[in-house]
Amino acid sequence: MAHVAGCELCAAGGSAAWTEVAADDRLRVVRVLDAPEFPAFYRVIWRDHVAELSDLSEADRAHCLSVVVAVERVLREQLAPTKINLAALGNMVPHLHWHVIGRFDWDSHFPQPIWGARQREVLPPAAGRLRQPLNKLDELIRQLVETRSPGFGSIGG
Amino acid sequence: MAHVAGCELCAAGGSAAWTEVAADDRLRVVRVLDAPEFPAFYRVIWRDHVAELSDLSEADRAHCLSVVVAVERVLREQLAPTKINLAALGNMVPHLHWHVIGRFDWDSHFPQPIWGARQREVLPPAAGRLRQPLNKLDELIRQLVETRSPGFGSIGG
Numbered sequence: 001m002a003h004v005a006g007c008e009l010c011a012a013g014g015s016a017a018w019t020e021v022a023a024d025d026r027l028r029v030v031r032v033l034d035a036p037e038f039p040a041f042y043r044v045i046w047r048d049h050v051a052e053l054s055d056l057s058e059a060d061r062a063h064c065l066s067v068v069v070a071v072e073r074v075l076r077e078q079l080a081p082t083k084i085n086l087a088a089l090g091n092m093v094p095h096l097h098w099h100v101i102g103r104f105d106w107d108s109h110f111p112q113p114i115w116g117a118r119q120r121e122v123l124p125p126a127a128g129r130l131r132q133p134l135n136k137l138d139e140l141i142r143q144l145v146e147t148r149s150p151g152f153g154s155i156g157g
Numbered sequence: 158m159a160h161v162a163g164c165e166l167c168a169a170g171g172s173a174a175w176t177e178v179a180a181d182d183r184l185r186v187v188r189v190l191d192a193p194e195f196p197a198f199y200r201v202i203w204r205d206h207v208a209e210l211s212d213l214s215e216a217d218r219a220h221c222l223s224v225v226v227a228v229e230r231v232l233r234e235q236l237a238p239t240k241i242n243l244a245a246l247g248n249m250v251p252h253l254h255w256h257v258i259g260r261f262d263w264d265s266h267f268p269q270p271i272w273g274a275r276q277r278e279v280l281p282p283a284a285g286r287l288r289q290p291l292n293k294l295d296e297l298i299r300q301l302v303e304t305r306s307p308g309f310g311s312i313g314g
Contacts, residue, residue: 052241053222054229065210065222072211083251084209087244091260091268094240103248111248115270 002049009095010049018043021138022145026060027067029141031134038114039127039134040079040102042071042141051094068098070144075102078132078140082110104129159206166252167206175200178295179302183217184224186298188291195271196284196291197236197259199228199298208251225255227301232259235289235297239267261286 003010014020018030021042032041044067046056053061072084081102088098103110106129108122127134160167171177175187178199189198201224203213210218229241238259245255260267263286265279284291 052229052233053243054226054233054241061222061226062219065218069211069218072209076209076211083246083248084211085244085246085248086210087242087246087270089240089242089244089270091240091242091270113244113246113248113270113272115273 001047004049004095007049007093007095009045009093009097019138022142024145026063029067029071029145031138035114037108037122037126038101038103039130040075040081040104040137042075042100044068044071044098044100046096048096050096051090053088053096055096064096064098067145068100071100071141074137074140074144075100078137079130085113158204161206161252164206164250164252166202166250166254176295179299181302183220186224186228186302188295192271194265194279194283195258195260196287197232197238197261197294199232199257201225201228201255201257203253205253207253208247210245210253212253221253221255224302225257228257228298231294231297231301232257235294236287242270 017034018032020028020030022029026047028045028047030043030045032043035041044064046064050056056064068086072086075081075084079102082105083103085101085103086098088096090097101114106122107126108118108120109116110119112119174191175189177185177187179186183204185202185204187200187202189195189200192198201221203221207213213221225243229243232238232241236259239262240260242258242260243255245253247254258271263279264283265275265277266273267276269276
């Protein structure tokens with residue numbers, strides 16, 4: 001498994017920017033903490049240092065996307081967001097990671113992408129508007145990712 | 158197959174905003190024409206009107222992503238972009254479609270997302286800087302999507 005010195009997604013340590021909620025031998029799932037306007041924001045980070053989805057084998061790609069979809073399903077079932085946004089960009093950190101973001105019609109940027117122009121101020125803070133506490137979602141995601149049978153490549157399929 | 162009146166991605170007709178380069182019974186691939194600063198910009202549009210990736214069956218999801226990856230591979234092999242950006246947002250048009258965008262370190266917004274803040278002016282026009290003509294990429298994508306054996310769910314895997 002390739003690791004690159006100086007890559008913040010290769011570093012094993014924690015970060016103030018996110019909290020890890022689940023992990024297996026190929027990937028980690030973290031909840032983003034440094035974008036409080038978008039509290040329903042998870043990332044699926046591939047462990048191996050590859051830049052692009054097409055660098056993965058077909059089996060690894062299926063596994064990676066099955067976890068992205070599992071996170072998406074937990075967000076939809078628990079929070080009923082207006083829309084899910086999925087993105088693998090990596091222009092700043094070219095180490096494969098997926099943003100999985102629950103978007104709401106009241107959020108600060110909707111319907112613009114979170115990287116676009118702000119549309120409104122949101123008070124009270126966004127996290128307080130969610131239907132369920134985020135630690136409940138974290139636990140549901142952990143169970144889905146960590147309690148599968150080994151080799152069961154697709155979850156929630 | 159669900160179709161929704163007024164959804165621009167359900168409409169079968171053409172558009173000045175894109176040119177269709179490939180199609181099969183489940184999806185279409187178009188090249189975006191109305192974002193000239195990002196000429197290496199394709200979309201994979203699912204035919205059925207579903208909002209989210211997790212609305213697809215596992216087989217359909219694999220097929221959809223295999224075409225996303227095929228487009229990504231053609232972009233990488235022909236244009237050697239600095240990075241590929243993948244995104245399924247749909248806040249404006251909640252009908253599943255994937256943006257597959259070749260990004261370059263000289264482009265107008267790099268390393269920001271295309272939806273973010275402009276970083277520089279680019280002259281001469283971006284399309285003239287690509288290594289290969291876009292109609293060559295269109296044809297390669299068409300061959301990959303349209304000449305597979307029926308039922309062969311994964312291309313370029």
